[in-house]
Amino acid sequence: MIPTSLYNISSIYYFAVAKNQLHGELPPNVGITLPNLELFAGGINKFTGTVPLSLSNASRLQVLDFAENGLTGPLPAENLATLQSLVRLNFDQNRLGSGKAGDLNFLSFLANCTSLEMLGLNLNHFGGELPASIANLSTQLKILTLGANLIHGSIPNGIGNLINLTLLVVTENYLGGSVPDVIGKFQKLQGLYLNVNQFSGPVPSSLVGDLKNIGELDISENKLSGEIPGTLGSCISLERLHLQGNKLEGSIPQTLENLRGLEEIDISRNNLSGKIPEFLGNLGSLKHLNISHNNLRVNCLEKGSFQMQVVSQSLEIIGYVVEFQNSFFLHALAKSAIHLEDYLPQKYSSYNLCTSIFNCSVMLLCCCLFICEKSRDRLVTSHSYTDWKSGVSYSQLVQATDGFSVDNLIGSGSFGSVYKGVLPSDGTVVAVKVLNLQQEGASKSFIGECKALRSIRHRNLLKIVTVCSSIDNQGNDFKSLVLEFMENGSLDQWLHPRDDEQSQPKRLSLIQRLNIAIDVASALDYLHHHCETAIVHCDLKPSNVLLDEDMVAHVGDFGLARFLLQASNDPTKIQTMSVGLKGSIGYIPPEYGMGSQVSIMGDIYSYGILLLEMFTGKRPTDDMFKDGLSIHQFTAMALPDHAMDIVEPSLLLETDDEEDDDEHGDKGSHALPYHRQSGCLWMLSSTK
Template structure:
């Protein structure tokens, strides 16, 4: 059909062109083909919010006067179509190919979607094709190689997939080829080396793999080469260094290795921009770079470079960016820092970073003499000592000063207050002493201030209240004293974190704290604060983390705290609080960690909400508490002792009455049990009785239209009971499959008494006979409307692209939900249960995207003998698990343990955040998802992130001020790395090297706190 459609269209086009060329009676007949093609183009537009094509009408202006249309003077035929940035939406009509005189098409920066029409290959006069910044899908049509006169092809920033057609190498006149920011895969075609006229090539941010073709070295006119952010490996071919016209060279964020040639600056004499960050390069930075006198930007970060920095980079008069952070440069010798002296000659230097290296020695005083244009300075995480020179205030345009985790001493210079443009100041993890300068209050542009982990003393200056753009303040872990100034509470911009923990602060928590309505985190723990918890704290409705522990707060928990509906972590432990614990704490739907231990609470402990999860709540050290769930091991609540004069009455009347009542109830129960045993065993006794006939009606005779999944031991159907319109999931066991009956028994046994919000709830079961006289067994679960995690991570083509929209926060929620479920099974249910088959298909999502672990057909119930549990089990079903997720020790005959679930969870966690299955074709020859993640950890961890997560972060940054998102972006990387670290730790080869689930839950909650603190949390 596609073949016939192509020729049908071609014949139609030829006829139209022939009509246009031969009908010479009037101009209108001669160019009627173009008018019809333009109208066909417009007809495909589904949205034109700016009314850009309103002039395109049949009976209006001549089409050569329509907006965006340019015609040739001689023939009045359309020669150019320029409709850029008009918010047009719809597919690109293939009838545009009837505009046979077209030389240029520019429809960039719109919302076109669908495929790129292969019919464009008929435009033999076409020289410029610009479809960039749209939403085109599918593959690049090879037919455009027929447009032999093409000079520019730009299809960047779309959603193209597939390989780059090798036939593009036949476009001998092509000067620019832009395919960046798509989903292209496969190798870079060596045939691109035939593009002898090409001077600009950009393939950035795709999924290209393999090595850089040696053939690219044949494109002698190439000056702009950008192949960053792919999965390229190997070394840079030596032929590339023969391209003497190169002025822009970017291979950042790949997996390239090897060393850079010593003569790099001689090979690329015209070099202006050079980016090799986030690879695996080794060796030293070539000293010849100073010969490339036009150099403006040099980026070497996140590699494995060693040695010193060339001492003559000061000869580069145009240098504006020099970054060598996150390497292993420096040997600890003070003379190695003389390169800083050289850089003082670079009067255009704007960004200079060499943090996270091995440089050591006294603080380089020459930093104060760097360019006054400098706006970013990063020297943190080295081994510098001494004090900061006062002259650093000469750098008046500094917006980011990053100097944490060195050995710096002395006082923070008072002159810092002159840095009026500073937005981020990070001096944490040093040995600064003295007071916090009140002059910091002059930094009115400051939005993040990190002074934690120093030896600062004195009081908190009230002048900090002048920093009205501050969204994060961390001065924890110092020796600060005095009261908390109420001026801090007037900084309405505080939205990320206010951290004053681990100091010696006294007095009350100011009641003005209630004005911080947008703040997500407050931590004043481990101080000497007194008085009652302010009622106004309940106004901080955005709080997700509140830590008040280890102080001297007294009184009761204010009822106004019921307004903290977003709270997830609440720690009031180690204070002098009294009274009853309010039940509203159990109504907080997001609360994951509640610590009320070591206070003087009394009365009955609630058992709803978070109080029903022993791993999420702590109340130890409150000797007057009673009740609660059994796992908290509190005494039962008893009524007050009766008066002595009524004691005999109770003994004489009430006790015998109660005894008789108990006997009567016991007898009735015994009769019910005996009667139940005589009935047909159509139900296993989990909940209400249900028959085979009921299930047939609910599932429409188990029709294929209601089939929602097929597993190892049976099929799952959607069912709806007509009586109450309840929708359920019915798992029908395939009893012909060996092990199915044991799977049924194991699942019933495992789920007999378990109850947890993150486990799929079993409503009942059915063990009966079908209409053909065969045995029939089924389990009936609550229905999960959002299907399985597998469907969201790896949707089938027919399911549509729209399912792949799990945000970063949703993935973290799901990971925490699964961890909570396993923690409950392993430690908080009584007899430990090992699931044995944790994988995405067994993680189901409800209406609110809360994850529930299901399918306990392989579960093992263990007899607890130690912290790690023995391998003795009640069910005898053989452990199989699923390939890629099953723990390696099971394959060697090891007994079942909770560490097997930990391994499966680790693999699931890595899959959840990388988007790669453990059975992906790339994992062969010893490479596993675990090893793949371990190799990228931690300096290249974002290279393995699911592209959808990277896209989400980029879109989020694109909607915000770039400067304000720099720090946030780095912290997103740190948080993502923390998740991958846990996934690696859980999936270690040997069980003893893995984490336990209770540790996993704790660490995941800490990571969630970090996500919330940096402001990337999104609902839904």
């Protein structure tokens, strides 16, 4: 919380406290006590309460940015309208609005802010229709984001007055009607996101034909019909084109070959027909092409070659050779209705020969299927998530976590944050791990974790429910894992409860600690010795051990896992597929620091440190471990005569309680603890 004294320094003109863990409410008189403010920015914090009305007194204010907080109530635009110098107004990802009609009427007041260049209202609770007064916003406006709200109706034609827009986001609302062609007037527009709405009718040719500077166009997941406009070929700056999930018909326009900078094309789940144009193979920048779930045909006999991804699976066509990299493409073939007659030379097109070759093709496909099933782990691509029946959309995760509310934040790490959520589809309680893609290596971590989790199944490994690889409401890449929710949190929370715990302090008994230790050992044994490809976790620590409602331990967070592959020509040679040496201080084996190769022995070292921490109650990074003293040496010096001196104190209290029970006739009740997994009896005895 910000000390109230700071709000009383009237000479402050630059107040920036973004990206912290600050909480509390903004003072209602902040605009009076800080009248000279020019910049007031507290984004990515945990502020709650309402937007202060007194901000109208800070007449010099140019930037007001409190995105990604928990602010509620209406936006006091009538007060903010007095800020003639306001350039940036950003309240993305809060809880503003009531979800009812009239929420957006404040736009009429913001028309007085004639210098406004950015208005961010994504991921809030604004409801109702877009008012006609949107046409009166500043003509200087460059960025307008209204995505992931509860807005319905249509887009007023008056929006065409905002001729300087470079980014328009209205994704994930309930907007309908036709796409207004006046958007084509935005000659400076670089990003247009109309996806996940209810727009219908054809895509206006004037809309896309005039957007010379558009870099990203996403009008997917609507009800658009008609053909893909050939005028798209005029959008020479286009890099990402998403039209999937509509009712588009006709063929893929030949004019798209003019878009030499295209990196992504997704036109899946439409009613497109005709042949897949060969020019797609000549787009040197193309990285992702999804044409599945259409009625397209492919001719392998034409010259040239191209590579594509069909539902994130790779298909390479070169001359007469068709290589299916896994069995899922057979499903894609069926869904896309790729016709077999196009695989045949014209001279063999008689009915009998077609029948024979068709039968041979089926046999060939079955052979490919068998071979690919045997080698699918070696052929897996960075996007192979087909083990999970279906993914989850970004909007569903927003709904599940209440807009990634700070109230649902249950943890954070170097690669992102974890939120508790409830999937709207079936009410499943889950943990949503959102990657911070600004963190170097985060995207690779996501890919690594998906690879690790896609094929392994064990009761002591954290189960993945589904994944989300999408784009957020600001057009940024969004990647998350949806995992089982563990009712009892992490082992770290139990070993080191915070001082400010409101509830009964967490306490693990000796038997619980033994059970957890065995659970973790079982998980490691499976990863190291029972997976088809051995996996090294590389970051085993208490915070990566999660406990379910029965206190069963589940090892998670495989973002740093190494895959150890035995080279076919040299059994002693180990190939590693890694994202760089990572881990946590205190748990990394010393030999890694000296350049040794990653191995399962490194996990065993980390497991040993975890055991010492569990039974001594001390972290390996404790302040006492300095000047060459480590937790390992600390324990070794106490053994065997002084073991009880280093045991976690609560375990000694437990022992005293058991002795008291024995003295009162409760003999033997703790003598034979039963481990739930192994079915073994562990005899505990003490020597004095």
